[in-house]
Amino acid sequence: MSSWLMVAGVKHRVRRRWRASLVGTAAILLPPSAMCQDSIRRLDVELGEQVFNSVCRTCHSTKNGDNRLGPHLHNIVGRKAGAVANFGYSSAIKGAGFVWDEKALDRFIANPDEAVPGNGMKPYGGLPSADTRARLLLFLQSLEQNQ
């Protein structure tokens, strides 16, 4: 009798473990849930902030009106190029005549001289990684959503 109970107990435990591993496998195989995608996005924004801090912050602030060596980047996504009134832009940026949408920003951050020849954003080497640029843009956009 007691040995039968032991066998039943082992069987029960094995079944529970099997079920737990099935749940684990499903979690790996299923596409990321909305919650998962949300935390991945938050992580990307954080990584973008780190990129901003290490590559752009020496010359730019994201606070409205806070111009440094470069113009402030408050609401930069969707802002007209060369639009900060009291900043001394190069004529290249001042006369660029376009709006900084995601594509224009991506090109400029990748290689400013190619995107806007004659610009004065120097010294700046460019960010060759598309992933890094995408995260940086997510960070800049996230600031606008918080306001």
Ligand code: HEC
């Ligand atoms: C060495 C200083 C420096 C660094 C580093 C730098 N910038 Fe700039 N940035 C400038 C200056 C100066 C200008 C103005 C350029 C001009 O007038 O031609 C500028 C202009 C810009 C503009 C155009 C703004 C407008 O109002 O039209 C954007 C966008 C921009 N920078 C984004 C960035 C981003 C994003 C980074 C980091 C990846 C970065 N910059 C790194 C100095 C810098």
